[in-house]
Amino acid sequence: MLQLDQVSKNFGGLPALSDVSFTVPKGKLTALIGPNGAGKSTLINCITGVMKPSSGNIQFQQQKIENLLAYKISRLGISRTFQNLKTFPRLTVLDNVLTGLTSEAGNSMLLAMLRLPDLRHRERQLKLRALESLDRFGLADKANWPAGVLAYGDKKRVELARATVGKPQLILLDEPVAGLNAEETAAVGEQLRLLRRTGHTMLLVEHDMDLVMEIADQVVVLDSGKSIATGTPDEVRRNPLVLEAYLGRMDATA
Amino acid sequence: MTNKQKFFYFIYLHRTGLTVTGLSLALLLFPVFENNPYTLGLTNLIAINAIIVLGLNLFIGYAGQISLGHAAFFGLGAYGSAIATVTYEIPPWPAMLLVASIVALVALLIGIPILRLSGHYLAMATLGLNFVVHTVLLQWDEVTGGPSGFSGIPYLSFGNFQFDDEVRLHYLLWGFTLVSLLLCLNLVRSGVGRGLSALAGDEVAAEALGVNTRNAKIKIFVLSAVFASVAGSLFAHCYSFVSPDSFGIFTSTDLVIMVVIGGMGSIWGSIFGAALITLLPEWMDIFETYKDFVHGGILVLVLMFLPQGLVTGLVEMVKIKLALRRQKDAAA
Ligand SMILES: Nc1ncnc2c1ncn2[C@@H]1O[C@H](COP(=O)(O)OP(=O)(O)OP(=O)(O)O)[C@@H](O)[C@H]1O
Ligand SMILES: [Mg+2]
Numbered sequence: 001m002l003q004l005d006q007v008s009k010n011f012g013g014l015p016a017l018s019d020v021s022f023t024v025p026k027g028k029l030t031a032l033i034g035p036n037g038a039g040k041s042t043l044i045n046c047i048t049g050v051m052k053p054s055s056g057n058i059q060f061q062q063q064k065i066e067n068l069l070a071y072k073i074s075r076l077g078i079s080r081t082f083q084n085l086k087t088f089p090r091l092t093v094l095d096n097v098l099t100g101l102t103s104e105a106g107n108s109m110l111l112a113m114l115r116l117p118d119l120r121h122r123e124r125q126l127k128l129r130a131l132e133s134l135d136r137f138g139l140a141d142k143a144n145w146p147a148g149v150l151a152y153g154d155k156k157r158v159e160l161a162r163a164t165v166g167k168p169q170l171i172l173l174d175e176p177v178a179g180l181n182a183e184e185t186a187a188v189g190e191q192l193r194l195l196r197r198t199g200h201t202m203l204l205v206e207h208d209m210d211l212v213m214e215i216a217d218q219v220v221v222l223d224s225g226k227s228i229a230t231g232t233p234d235e236v237r238r239n240p241l242v243l244e245a246y247l248g249r250m251d252a253t254a
Numbered sequence: 255m256t257n258k259q260k261f262f263y264f265i266y267l268h269r270t271g272l273t274v275t276g277l278s279l280a281l282l283l284f285p286v287f288e289n290n291p292y293t294l295g296l297t298n299l300i301a302i303n304a305i306i307v308l309g310l311n312l313f314i315g316y317a318g319q320i321s322l323g324h325a326a327f328f329g330l331g332a333y334g335s336a337i338a339t340v341t342y343e344i345p346p347w348p349a350m351l352l353v354a355s356i357v358a359l360v361a362l363l364i365g366i367p368i369l370r371l372s373g374h375y376l377a378m379a380t381l382g383l384n385f386v387v388h389t390v391l392l393q394w395d396e397v398t399g400g401p402s403g404f405s406g407i408p409y410l411s412f413g414n415f416q417f418d419d420e421v422r423l424h425y426l427l428w429g430f431t432l433v434s435l436l437l438c439l440n441l442v443r444s445g446v447g448r449g450l451s452a453l454a455g456d457e458v459a460a461e462a463l464g465v466n467t468r469n470a471k472i473k474i475f476v477l478s479a480v481f482a483s484v485a486g487s488l489f490a491h492c493y494s495f496v497s498p499d500s501f502g503i504f505t506s507t508d509l510v511i512m513v514v515i516g517g518m519g520s521i522w523g524s525i526f527g528a529a530l531i532t533l534l535p536e537w538m539d540i541f542e543t544y545k546d547f548v549h550g551g552i553l554v555l556v557l558m559f560l561p562q563g564l565v566t567g568l569v570e571m572v573k574i575k576l577a578l579r580r581q582k583d584a585a586a
Contacts, residue, residue, distance in 0.1 A: 086459035088452060091451055
């Protein structure tokens with residue numbers, strides 16, 4: 001579904017990604033792991049068009065996307081969450097989730113201003129879908145709250161609801177459980193499993209190894225911008241390079 | 255649900271429609287109770303300002319941009335209609351449409367390059383635009399009449415019915431304002447509107463949600479220019495006279511102050527802001543001379559303490575308080 005071919009990204013000469021290649025297969029959950037600063041978020045930013053890769057190709061459903069603008073990539077059906085939350089504090093929780101349906105709500109300003117009956121009808125349906133999604137994430141009772149007052153864990157879930165409500169082809173999740181307590185992590189994990197069962201394709205960046213090892217079909221390990229291993233959770237767990245990347249560092253800090 | 259709850263839920267669900275209906279009724283009856291031409295002249299001016307502020311608030315509050323030059327579009331609309339109807343003898347209604355289309359085109363051509371800028375740079379660029387337009391209106395005597403203004407602009411009319419006194423103008427102008435209000439309310443409650451508020455919140459996030467941010471900014475800029483142009487045409491036909499003074503940079507800043515008072519992204523607040531700032535000099539005679547000083551002071555104070563604007567800021571404060579209290583209740 002998503003194919004990365006020798007993707008590199010330099011920041012002012014310093015390489016953040018060098019020649020990263022892997023595939024995200026359809027209907028599978030691929031986890032992307034690696035120590036802090038490995039380039040995981042940078043990779044997601046390159047895929048979603050937030051930044052352009054310095055070189056390399058990215059293909060999504062047989063289409064080259066590395067030169068597309070971010071909004072076009074989003075409209076192809078790639079949605080994402082952000083590591084450092086990007087919810088809209090002034091909008092209500094419901095409106096936050098509804099922004100996840102922007103592409104489906106129509107983009108003619110004139111039609112929006114006229115609000116003809118078919119648009120009203122569509123708005124009602126979108127609202128129902130957003131409420132449904134909020135319900136799944138246990139936020140239905142806070143639908144009309146300004147998102148800004150929510151606790152951190154709730155905001156993370158609002159982002160998840162926003163990223164999934166539009167039934168995207170591919171979901172990129174940048175550390176969806178970072179900063180959540182055990183209970184919240186379990187709840188989000190449950191949602192991810194549900195999404196996987198229902199055939200969604202996902203790329204999950206996560207430091208929580210228990211979650212990754214349990215949930216992923218495929219794991220890609222990134223270290224200092226290079227992909228050092230790709231395989232099933234078991235293969236990766238036993239890979240000496242991976243052990244070194246993680247354990248070596250632990251030794252150094254211990 | 256009990257009947258009482260049902261009643262409140264119904265009100266809540268249809269709050270926008272009900273408020274619009276209420277406002278329309280109040281405006282319909284207003285001249286019956288208040289027929290002092292001076293007062294009506296003031297409320298008519300509020301209507302004209304409200305149209306511009308509605309558009310400008312979409313640009314500032316929804317698209318998250320800044321313009322210190324909307325009086326330029328207001329002026330282009332006013333002078334456009336004046337020149338089209340007097341010099342070229344085009345009937346007023348088609349002239350208004352024609353002028354609005356031309357202003358839209360101008361805004362598009364200006365918007366494409368300057369909306370690459372943001373923040374202070376955009377503020378400076380729009381201010382510059384206002385300066386240029388104002389100077390042209392002042393200097394190009396043969397066409398605009400120069401500093402002494404342009405007079406003899408015909409009233410708007412339907413057949414023999416002329417909008418020539420304050421009561422008739424009241425219905426004409428507030429009719430336009432209500433239509434603008436409805437268009438804006440519809441827009442912000444649509445997917446396009448949510449895309450815009452996403453854009454005001456965070457451009458990267460908005461793009462990730464499929465919002466073409468560059469296009470959206472330009473479209474809203476053009477839309478707000480068209481609103482200002484229509485308001486300008488109405489202004490010209492309402493007073494039969496226009497002069498460059500009405501379209502200087504202080505008008506632009508006053509418009510921004512109206513947006514700020516009403517609150518960023520608040521459609522209803524726009525009307526309130528337009529009303530308050532239009533009336534303020536009337537209420538405080540002593541301040542008449544220091545008008546710009548007072549307005550500037552208000553702007554600074556509001557932005558310091560309520561960066562979202564006065565009305566929106568207060569409303570949001572209450573909303574947050576309520577939500578936090580409910581959160582506490584839920585936890586207890
Ligand atoms: N916009 C930027 N400009 C310059 N350098 C950057 C930029 N974004 C990231 N980097 C650098 O690129 C490297 C990779 O960063 P990135 O955020 O992708 O890491 P990460 O794997 O997501 O780490 P973490 O687990 O902490 O989120 C880091 O060294 C970082 O300092
Ligand atoms: Mg990261």
